[in-house]
Amino acid sequence: MSINFIYPEYEVVRNEKRCIKCRACERQCANEVHSYDQEFDCMEAQESQCVDCQRCVTLCPTNALKIVKTNNRYRENANWQQQTMEEIFRQADTGGVLLSSMGTPKDYPNYFDKILINASQVTNPPIDPLREPMESKVFLGKKLNKLEFDENDELLSEIPPQIELEMPIMFSAMSYGSISENAHKSLARAATELGICYNTGEGGLNQDLYQYGANTIVQVASGRFGVHRDYLNAGAAIEIKMGQGAKPGIGGHLPGKKIQEKVSRTRMIPVGVDAISPAPHHDIYSIEDLRQLIFSLKEATNYKKPVIVKIAAVHNVAAIASGIARSGADIISIDGFRGGTGAAPTRIRDNVGIPIELALAAVDQRLRDEKIRNDVSIVVGGSIRNSADVVKAIALGADAVYIGTAALLALGCHLCRTCHTGKCNWGIATQREDLVKRLNPDIGSRRLVNLVSAWNHEIMEMMGGMGINSIEALKGNRLMLRGIGMSAKELEIFGIAHAGE
Amino acid sequence: MIIEGKDIYFADLNKAIKQADASEVTVNNIIGQRYIGSGVQGKNLILHGTPGNALGAYLDNCNITVYGNVQDAVGDTMNNGEIIVHGNGGDTLGYAMRGGVIYVKGNGGYRVGIHMKEYQENKPVLVVGGRVGSFLGEYQAGGILVVLGLGVDNSFPTGNYCGTGMHGGVMYIRSDVPPQNPLPHLLIRECAREDLTEIQPFIKNYCSYFNILEADIFNKPFYKITPGGGNHYNTIYAHN
Numbered sequence A: 001m002s003i004n005f006i007y008p009e010y011e012v013v014r015n016e017k018r019c020i021k022c023r024a025c026e027r028q029c030a031n032e033v034h035s036y037d038q039e040f041d042c043m044e045a046q047e048s049q050c051v052d053c054q055r056c057v058t059l060c061p062t063n064a065l066k067i068v069k070t071n072n073r074y075r076e077n078a079n080w081q082q083q084t085m086e087e088i089f090r091q092a093d094t095g096g097v098l099l100s101s102m103g104t105p106k107d108y109p110n111y112f113d114k115i116l117i118n119a120s121q122v123t124n125p126p127i128d129p130l131r132e133p134m135e136s137k138v139f140l141g142k143k144l145n146k147l148e149f150d151e152n153d154e155l156l157s158e159i160p161p162q163i164e165l166e167m168p169i170m171f172s173a174m175s176y177g178s179i180s181e182n183a184h185k186s187l188a189r190a191a192t193e194l195g196i197c198y199n200t201g202e203g204g205l206n207q208d209l210y211q212y213g214a215n216t217i218v219q220v221a222s223g224r225f226g227v228h229r230d231y232l233n234a235g236a237a238i239e240i241k242m243g244q245g246a247k248p249g250i251g252g253h254l255p256g257k258k259i260q261e262k263v264s265r266t267r268m269i270p271v272g273v274d275a276i277s278p279a280p281h282h283d284i285y286s287i288e289d290l291r292q293l294i295f296s297l298k299e300a301t302n303y304k305k306p307v308i309v310k311i312a313a314v315h316n317v318a319a320i321a322s323g324i325a326r327s328g329a330d331i332i333s334i335d336g337f338r339g340g341t342g343a344a345p346t347r348i349r350d351n352v353g354i355p356i357e358l359a360l361a362a363v364d365q366r367l368r369d370e371k372i373r374n375d376v377s378i379v380v381g382g383s384i385r386n387s388a389d390v391v392k393a394i395a396l397g398a399d400a401v402y403i404g405t406a407a408l409l410a411l412g413c414h415l416c417r418t419c420h421t422g423k424c425n426w427g428i429a430t431q432r433e434d435l436v437k438r439l440n441p442d443i444g445s446r447r448l449v450n451l452v453s454a455w456n457h458e459i460m461e462m463m464g465g466m467g468i469n470s471i472e473a474l475k476g477n478r479l480m481l482r483g484i485g486m487s488a489k490e491l492e493i494f495g496i497a498h499a500g501e
Numbered sequence B: 001m002i003i004e005g006k007d008i009y010f011a012d013l014n015k016a017i018k019q020a021d022a023s024e025v026t027v028n029n030i031i032g033q034r035y036i037g038s039g040v041q042g043k044n045l046i047l048h049g050t051p052g053n054a055l056g057a058y059l060d061n062c063n064i065t066v067y068g069n070v071q072d073a074v075g076d077t078m079n080n081g082e083i084i085v086h087g088n089g090g091d092t093l094g095y096a097m098r099g100g101v102i103y104v105k106g107n108g109g110y111r112v113g114i115h116m117k118e119y120q121e122n123k124p125v126l127v128v129g130g131r132v133g134s135f136l137g138e139y140q141a142g143g144i145l146v147v148l149g150l151g152v153d154n155s156f157p158t159g160n161y162c163g164t165g166m167h168g169g170v171m172y173i174r175s176d177v178p179p180q181n182p183l184p185h186l187l188i189r190e191c192a193r194e195d196l197t198e199i200q201p202f203i204k205n206y207c208s209y210f211n212i213l214e215a216d217i218f219n220k221p222f223y224k225i226t227p228g229g230g231n232h233y234n235t236i237y238a239h240n
């Protein structure tokens, strides 16, 4: 065997005075880092396998453990950093395409952090959200430019189908298969309690979860997993997945070994067969073709469900969105390049696509310029991290946001970024029964409800501060934003002034 | 019940079909209206003319007979039922179908049977009488694709890249010559008559629907194509 060039990234530091050798860490670690040495009566650690998921640290009853990033360094320089060198070692070892999970860890600019929110002083009084009426409800779907009534004031116009949300936040698409049954249950229950929606992703819908249909968005991707008439009619809306922020231009591939009995049932494919969902929909080569898929779905659901088209934020996103708005879609969902994923080629994740903030500003402006902004709602995702990001996104023109990574963090994810190994110690990105049951859907859904309710409250506080009492009045209200430390070009794309102006 | 298909907008036509209070609906003079049969339940549709794209999409509990040619994406994600086409089919015929049977008397276009998959008791079958374009059975994950190559002599009746990405299911191709340049991940062998029992009933139906002698089908060899073992997707990645 050749030498392994890669030094373990983490050190397992065990405080021997505190350790009572209960072996909880050994039982908790699916990466088999910890073991007990009978002969010397001590715990040992295979550090090279540790991914710093913090499970053992959290569960250690005596706080005897900590995981620290090793300070052993290669002789790195500004150009050749340790990570860069290790990736070369890995590929030289295996000849493989590098595969990673979760959003890109690279240090690209985060424009949400360069945008500041306004508040009223003196002239336009703030509103106290605890005691005064404040509307966080939103409707997603095509809005009519005018309403027609007959002589008895009865509405003649047919209102296009809408998704009604109690607050402008939804859980983004994560398929059953990429995440566990208990993670899906947690999301479905929380969405129902919050009056929002979660999204099945492209893995079909578990029979047990049909009861949450009114709060479910069902997804249709190129592989059409689990798609059938009942599925299409089960949800509040249908989302066509054209792309994903973490891997624009790349499709999905769930290896056969992750397709066990239950996953096979929801995907409607045999056990153990690879689920391949390539990036191209081979029936869609144009906006006209997209229109065809949209209307075949509308026909199959008698025009009762809004259709969402989800794309990744890429360079020409504004022009693409303009085409989608004309294709008959009711909602466009745009996923920024910092968005999470269960598995993506590292190079794609870290180099392809653009930040959601820029994509959103460009799309909203383009649709306004072309006077078709009311024809579609815009939902954005791709690393919305807190309620301030939500407020900024809405002021930049979004109707609502999708949160994925933040929702998983609420469920216990510690961002170890190894979802693709299928050994998630927190019971989220895994199908191993013993691991899945670590996530209790009662607790999981409660934590999600807590998180989103807290955000909603914060959103109302920020809106109140601006003297705004509804999401509708905040939407596209770029006057409420100022840039800090941005170039003139960046400010121009965002359509906002610099702080101090 | 009979509906006149000329000069009627697709949405109105489909609405009329869905609302028709009859188990059998005939539509005459169809001029390219799309999505016919999508979302229709418990009906037999007899169609004269040329239905447009996505005929029978998500088909469930419904049968369709077409006297004419059909266009693209026929039977997209169909769940069960039967589609019989007395003419030619277009591209992505039977896209992701998971159950039911499609019979096309004549030829098929590009990417016929793409993403076809089977599930539990559902095993889709697609029979094309003539030849098909390139990428037959692309990403095929299950089900049976049959290409009879009627009227094609001395050439394999599929285009290039037959079975690319195929990882399940089976194809039976009738041809007097073996495939040229077959893709390396496929297993291809000439069948003996007893290997054809699986498709016998479908060939019988094909012959009776389109008035063709069964003997004229079995006068040439069939090649059976299945994906080879080994999963090359799992070996191309390095965890990072």
Ligand code: SF4
Binding pocket: A012, A028, A029, A030, A031, A032, A033, A034, A049, A050, A051, A052, A053, A054, A055, A056, A057, A067, A425
């Ligand atoms: S992988 Fe997680 S559970 Fe295992 S040792 Fe590392 S931090 Fe602890």
Ligand code: SF4
Binding pocket: A053, A101, A102, A408, A412, A413, A414, A415, A416, A417, A418, A419, A420, A423, A424, A425, A426, A427, A428, A429
């Ligand atoms: S979901 Fe699990 S495997 Fe993925 S990053 Fe979070 S803790 Fe790690």
